[in-house]
Amino acid sequence: MLDAAKYNLSTVVNQNQFLDAVDLEVRSIVGRTLVAKRALVPGESVLVEQPLLQYFLQPSCRSSLSPYYTKAMWKQLNKYVVELDQDQSSPFVPGLPAATLAYLQIDPPPLRQRIKRTPSVDHADLDFFYYPNLDMDHPTVQLIVGYCRNVTCEIALFQHVEAEQLATFLLKIYGNAHTVALDRQSLARKGCATTHSAKKHRRSTTYADRYQSAPWPPSPLGPRPSIALMTWGSKFTHSCSPNLLLHFDNASNTMTFTVTRPVTAGEVLTFSYLPENDDLGGLICGTTRDRRRKLNQFKFFDCGCDRCNAKDINGRCNCSTCDSDAVTSFNGLSGAWQCDRCGSTELPEFLLLDKGEAYASSMVTALATKLRDPDQAGEVVTMIEPYLMEDLIPTLPRTHWTFGYAQGLLAWYHLDLLPSTFGTGLASQLNATSSGLREASVFLNDYLHDALWSSNPLPVFMASWMVLSPVIQAVTRGTEEKQYRVQEKVLRQRSDSDDSSSDEDEAPEAPELLAPLVLPMPEEWQKDVLAIHHTVMNLWLPTVNAVFQQPPALIADRIRQIQQWSLRIQESMAL
Numbered sequence: 420m421l422d423a424a425k426y427n428l429s430t431v432v433n434q435n436q437f438l439d440a441v442d443l444e445v446r447s448i449v450g451r452t453l454v455a456k457r458a459l460v461p462g463e464s465v466l467v468e469q470p471l472l473q474y475f476l477q478p479s480c481r482s483s484l485s486p487y488y489t490k491a492m493w494k495q496l497n498k499y500v501v502e503l504d505q506d507q508s509s510p511f512v513p514g515l516p517a518a519t520l521a522y523l524q525i526d527p528p529p530l531r532q533r534i535k536r537t538p539s540v541d542h543a544d545l546d547f548f549y550y551p552n553l554d555m556d557h558p559t560v561q562l563i564v565g566y567c568r569n570v571t572c573e574i575a576l577f578q579h580v581e582a583e584q585l586a587t588f589l590l591k592i593y594g595n596a597h598t599v600a601l602d603r604q605s606l607a608r609k610g611c612a613t614t615h616s617a618k619k620h621r622r623s624t625t626y627a628d629r630y631q632s633a634p635w636p637p638s639p640l641g642p643r644p645s646i647a648l649m650t651w652g653s654k655f656t657h658s659c660s661p662n663l664l665l666h667f668d669n670a671s672n673t674m675t676f677t678v679t680r681p682v683t684a685g686e687v688l689t690f691s692y693l694p695e696n697d698d699l700g701g702l703i704c705g706t707t708r709d710r711r712r713k714l715n716q717f718k719f720f721d722c723g724c725d726r727c728n729a730k731d732i733n734g735r736c737n738c739s740t741c742d743s744d745a746v747t748s749f750n751g752l753s754g755a756w757q758c759d760r761c762g763s764t765e766l767p768e769f770l771l772l773d774k775g776e777a778y779a780s781s782m783v784t785a786l787a788t789k790l791r792d793p794d795q796a797g798e799v800v801t802m803i804e805p806y807l808m809e810d811l812i813p814t815l816p817r818t819h820w821t822f823g824y825a826q827g828l829l830a831w832y833h834l835d836l837l838p839s840t841f842g843t844g845l846a847s848q849l850n851a852t853s854s855g856l857r858e859a860s861v862f863l864n865d866y867l868h869d870a871l872w873s874s875n876p877l878p879v880f881m882a883s884w885m886v887l888s889p890v891i892q893a894v895t896r897g898t899e900e901k902q903y904r905v906q907e908k909v910l911r912q913r914s915d916s917d918d919s920s921s922d923e924d925e926a927p928e929a930p931e932l933l934a935p936l937v938l939p940m941p942e943e944w945q946k947d948v949l950a951i952h953h954t955v956m957n958l959w960l961p962t963v964n965a966v967f968q969q970p971p972a973l974i975a976d977r978i979r980q981i982q983q984w985s986l987r988i989q990e991s992m993a994l
């Protein structure tokens with residue numbers, strides 16, 4: 420029970436809404452967690468919170484966020500990590516030195532009066548954070564335990580600290596903290612930063628304000644990754660299909676947790692501990708096995724979310740035993756594939772060696788990565804179509820996520836890469852747009868929408884852009900004819916061109932681009948375009964608009980492009 424008198428809510432900015440919407444309970448598998456106190460709707464911000472403790476991941480000078488930083492100590496701490504991680508069995512050590520320095524913020528060294536500050540966090544507040552057992556048989560946990568022994572024995576500033584105490588703190592950071600891009604200028608404006616470079620920046624901006632015409636060089640103080648430990652933000656459970664979206668606001672230094680789909684009273688509130696921009700193995704594509712492996716490596720627990728526990732819709736596959744169109748799902752707990760209809764655990768051939776899925780997954784990932792890299796795209800573009808259509812796709816079950824994703828890559832190729840690489844003439848001779856729209860419809864509707872939207876709406880919307888953006892451009896290009904007006908002045912300039920008295924310095928004016936002439940939509944595009952349009956406008960945008968009441972620039976731009984595209988479709992279909 421979340422009792423305001425019993426708990427410290429000082430970091431919570433929206434205390435009334437928080438207490439009205441959220442409760443603290445202990446649930447099986449996930450332990451202590453925040454749950455919905457009442458039914459919640461998309462767009463509700465259940466928590467807005469400032470960090471209890473915050474520090475830069477890569478400090479480069481002494482500051483209010485790393486008051487004990489020195490180059491020599493930084494070098495020494497990094498050396499311990501490298502020495503202990505020689506076999507590189509632990510995947511998660513780069514943040515250790517910064518977290519170690521941050522420990523001194525809560526437990527300052529007694530002998531260093533000159534730089535001693537009042538502890539920024541009360542020790543007792545840290546009791547509220549979960550951490551894994553120090554005996555845990557996990558390479559990162561054991562590396563941290565060994566590292567803390569070195570630090571507390573050999574570094575003078577840590578001689579008042581017990582190794583166990585430091586290890587517990589570091590594991591609390593690893594198990595609970597968020598990484599956010601912190602803008603040092605906004606901290607400096609609030610008077611928080613005391614670094615020499617921030618002071619220099621303050622001096623320079625004052626000077627620049629006074630002499631506004633001075634061509635001032637851009638500030639070197641851009642956003643930098645920082646670690647933020649949130650008292651209540653760390654009490655949400657992880658899910659691979661979460662019901663919350665996180666947004667960090669630099670100006671107020673707050674993290675907001677917003678509901679993304681309808682939630683019933685009592686439901687566990689979740690966000691994803693996995694990086695949300697990680698296409699495969701993240702929230703959209705990828706296998707249960709990969710996600711669980713990552714969570715175990717980075718966060719030390721085996722995921723027990725609904726998607727991992729029961730049916731991984733991302734990994735569904737036709738049953739080869741009863742030959743039904745029912746799906747075979749991966750059961751994360753038993754670690755086996757099972758048919759929804761006949762219960763068979765006989766694996767379809769694709770999954771038999773687990774090589775099929777792993778191979779398909781690595782191939783679509785590698786292709787997507789190469790195509791996004793301008794230096795590598797050229798070598799892949801020429802082979803993507805025959806490879807996907809002849810080699811890979813025929814081996815993929817139609818209900819498996821790799822099939823959906825491969826269709827997405829093909830759509831991208833037909834709508835964008837083919838015309839931009841080989842020209843629009845060849846693309847139209849090959850009917851590339853029709854093929855691309857059909858493939859886009861499979862990716863956006865059958866895969867992202869039918870399989871994932873209701874359980875994972877926001878990541879679906881983000882992932883859709885890879886294909887939705889080329890769809891918008893191709894449909895817009897294909898339903899308009901550009902029109903120009905050659906202005907009178909231009910005509911006069913042309914007729915005067917031989918006249919030696921004309922002003923030679925006057926540059927000829929370019930023809931003015933007019934609103935394009937809208938053309939009817941080709942009949943063979945209509946079915947797929949309308950299906951995509953229906954999904955995006957009627958099923959996706961209402962939720963996206965509710966969640967992002969004040970959308971960040973990127974989302975606002977996407978919504979604007981979608982709305983213009985919708986107008987174009989209506990105009991062109993009316994002809």
Ligand SMILES: C[S@@+](CC[C@H](N)C(=O)[O-])C[C@H]1O[C@@H](n2cnc3c(N)ncnc32)[C@H](O)[C@@H]1O
Binds near residue numbers: 450451657
């Ligand atoms: C950031 S804490 C969440 C709050 C924590 N339960 C507490 O008591 O403070 C992360 C820990 O919660 C548990 N947990 C969170 N999500 C989980 C999930 N999907 N499956 C299993 N355990 C989970 C794990 O023990 C994990 O190490």
